[in-house]
Amino acid sequence: MSSADAVRDSIYRSCMYKDDMEWEKWLNLCDEDFQYSITAYSPEIRNDMIYLSGGRDEMLGMMKMLPKHNSDHSPLKRHCSVYTVDLEDDGATATAVSSVVVYQTQLDGINCHVDAGSSNVFLVGRYFDKFRIADGVAKFVEREVKLDTRKLDKGTHYPI
Amino acid sequence: MARSRNHEQWTSPPPFTSSEYVDSRIYSDQEIFEEELEKIFKKSWIPVCHESELPEPYDFRTVTIAKEPVILTRAKDGKIRAFLNVCPHRGNMLERSPSGSFLDGSPSGNPRHITCMFHAWQFDMKGRCIYISRQEEGYQDRLKKQQMGLRELKCEVYFGGFVWVSLNDQIDMTVEEWSAGSLAVLKPSLDEEPLEVFHYHKAIIPCNYKLWHDTNCEFYHDYLHYHNRITGFNDAYFARKNTGFDNGHINVGSFEVQYDNYEGSHSREEISFPHLPPNHWYMIDMFPGVNFNLRGSSLRCDIMTPLGPDKVMIEFRGLGLKSDDAVTRRARIDHHNSIWGPFGRNLHEDLLAVTGQGAAMNPRAEKRQILHGRHENETIHDENGMRHFYEEWGRWMDRMPSNPDKPFAESAGA
Numbered sequence: 104m105s106s107a108d109a110v111r112d113s114i115y116r117s118c119m120y121k122d123d124m125e126w127e128k129w130l131n132l133c134d135e136d137f138q139y140s141i142t143a144y145s146p147e148i149r150n151d152m153i154y155l156s157g158g159r160d161e162m163l164g165m166m167k168m169l170p171k172h173n174s175d176h177s178p179l180k181r182h183c184s185v186y187t188v189d190l191e192d193d194g195a196t197a198t199a200v201s202s203v204v205v206y207q208t209q210l211d212g213i214n215c216h217v218d219a220g221s222s223n224v225f226l227v228g229r230y231f232d233k234f235r236i237a238d239g240v241a242k243f244v245e246r247e248v249k250l251d252t253r254k255l256d257k258g259t260h261y262p263i
Numbered sequence: 264m265a266r267s268r269n270h271e272q273w274t275s276p277p278p279f280t281s282s283e284y285v286d287s288r289i290y291s292d293q294e295i296f297e298e299e300l301e302k303i304f305k306k307s308w309i310p311v312c313h314e315s316e317l318p319e320p321y322d323f324r325t326v327t328i329a330k331e332p333v334i335l336t337r338a339k340d341g342k343i344r345a346f347l348n349v350c351p352h353r354g355n356m357l358e359r360s361p362s363g364s365f366l367d368g369s370p371s372g373n374p375r376h377i378t379c380m381f382h383a384w385q386f387d388m389k390g391r392c393i394y395i396s397r398q399e400e401g402y403q404d405r406l407k408k409q410q411m412g413l414r415e416l417k418c419e420v421y422f423g424g425f426v427w428v429s430l431n432d433q434i435d436m437t438v439e440e441w442s443a444g445s446l447a448v449l450k451p452s453l454d455e456e457p458l459e460v461f462h463y464h465k466a467i468i469p470c471n472y473k474l475w476h477d478t479n480c481e482f483y484h485d486y487l488h489y490h491n492r493i494t495g496f497n498d499a500y501f502a503r504k505n506t507g508f509d510n511g512h513i514n515v516g517s518f519e520v521q522y523d524n525y526e527g528s529h530s531r532e533e534i535s536f537p538h539l540p541p542n543h544w545y546m547i548d549m550f551p552g553v554n555f556n557l558r559g560s561s562l563r564c565d566i567m568t569p570l571g572p573d574k575v576m577i578e579f580r581g582l583g584l585k586s587d588d589a590v591t592r593r594a595r596i597d598h599h600n601s602i603w604g605p606f607g608r609n610l611h612e613d614l615l616a617v618t619g620q621g622a623a624m625n626p627r628a629e630k631r632q633i634l635h636g637r638h639e640n641e642t643i644h645d646e647n648g649m650r651h652f653y654e655e656w657g658r659w660m661d662r663m664p665s666n667p668d669k670p671f672a673e674s675a676g677a
């Protein structure tokens with residue numbers, strides 16, 4: 104597999120693991136110093152914003168706490184297309200930009216008898232990723248999820 | 264013996280006074296909703312944004328109060344003014360963006376003017392009509408620019424730079440008078456130095472606006488939040504007082520939150536707002552639907568815009584000090600997000616709960632009695648905050664919250 108293919112492979116796998124709520128598997132695709140953030144620009148306050156951020160251990164810690172919290176369990180599915188993969192000359196690092204749309208399929212968020220099973224667009228944005236490549240494997244060192252969506256209604260306890 | 268209830272038992276009054284419960288119709292009835300817009304939202308002071316959202320001369324910001332589109336402008340004199348965002352010609356909405364600057368010209372008009380794109384009438388930042396296209400040809404001397412100014416609204420900047428607007432020309436009090444002392448607890452912390460908004464997101468939730476306000480007013484629901492149980496629920500927490508003020512506003516008293524008790528969460532002591540004891544947490548709920556919430560290092564403000572009896576838009580803002588360096592600001596943002604962000608722990612739980620109330624409370628549903636009858640010496644799990652709000656609501660609406668077809672009567676023990 105080429106390095107660019109390795110990058111794509113990691114991005115698509117990360118989507119699948121997150122779709123399946125396999126948080127540990129997702130984070131195993133990331134290097135020790137991985138940094139995750141969800142950001143957006145608000146034309147209302149004319150500022151760049153951070154909606155969520157954390158390192159690998161923080162993200163895993165948060166996911167492990169979820170059983171103690173009341174959550175909307177409506178599953179999220181990420182539809183992602185990798186637009187660009189740029190390999191650095193050193194061959195050891197790469198950046199990638201992908202488009203992402205997240206669909207939410209209602210389960211227990213509203214009135215399940217009426218709403219469960221219906222899917223809607225939950226949010227729209229892009230992934231800006233940085234990778235370290237070694238032995239044909241591309242590991243995430245940074246993921247910024249840049250959202251267009253700022254009306255997030257009930258929100259979610261799940262990372263995007 | 265505990266038992267379930269039939270229709271008659273379910274709909275008969277609870278063993279409370281009439282001020283200790285409300286009829287769910289006030290959360291679902293279309294007629295009551297329209298009346299609330301007329302009698303309450305068009306009559307009171309509503310904060311709509313923060314002055315840092317239109318920092319420079321010629322900046323603007325658009326908002327809505329009681330279905331009326333409103334535009335705020337900052338003129339060369341630095342003053343923020345509010346107008347209906349409506350063209351006096353044929354009623355087009357003047358400005359369509361959430362915010363921006365009039366310094367640049369628009370496709371139909373000149374720099375430094377508000378231009379209606381439809382027929383190019385132009386106005387200045389003070390709401391004066393400056394230009395009517397082909398004025399003499401069409402209106403001869405029958406219509407003058409002086410007669411075609413924008414509809415100006417009462418506007419004040421108060422309390423840490425929040426911009427307040429009233430659709431009521433006759434309102435006979437300032438925002439300070441309207442707040443009736445309810446803002447005093449945080450005023451020194453917010454007015455010490457300029458603030459800046461670092462967070463904005465919105466939710467449109469299928470429930471009545473008052474259900475969100477109720478949730479902000481009562482802390483009995485900390486059973487919903489693992490975070491709050493583990494970082495609170497000690498003697499100091501249970502001693503927090505709820506205090507009522509005139510005009511339906513309330514304060515929820517403070518205590519020292521034990522942030523370290525929640526895994527991954529840390530003390531906020533080092534970056535407390537000015538004059539605030541470390542890790543303290545104050546809350547102000549203002550009638551009819553505003554909330555200021557200061558958890559040590561970051562201020563949250565919820566502004567509710569009712570869209571229907573079963574629909575509310577809630578705008579969430581997070582604020583820090585304008586003087587913050589990058590590291591401090593980042594810490595405030597992290598503190599804010601961990602609990603209150605759209606991916607945070609508590610906000611999601613609160614929004615789920617009110618969505619559940621809304622979903623279970625349709626118009627014409629069998630009557631629900633919503634209980635506000637807890638008495639615990641006006642401390643944190645007492646429901647006196649909500650009772651105080653509904654006493655005021657009843658007065659403004661001339662309806663009994665417990666039986667909205669009946670005219671309001673003052674309750675003895677409100």
Ligand code: FES
Pocket residue numbers: 350351352353354355379380381382383384
């Ligand atoms: S409607 Fe505004 S200029 Fe005609």
Ligand SMILES: [Fe+2]
Pocket residue numbers: 478484488609613
């Ligand atoms: Fe809450």
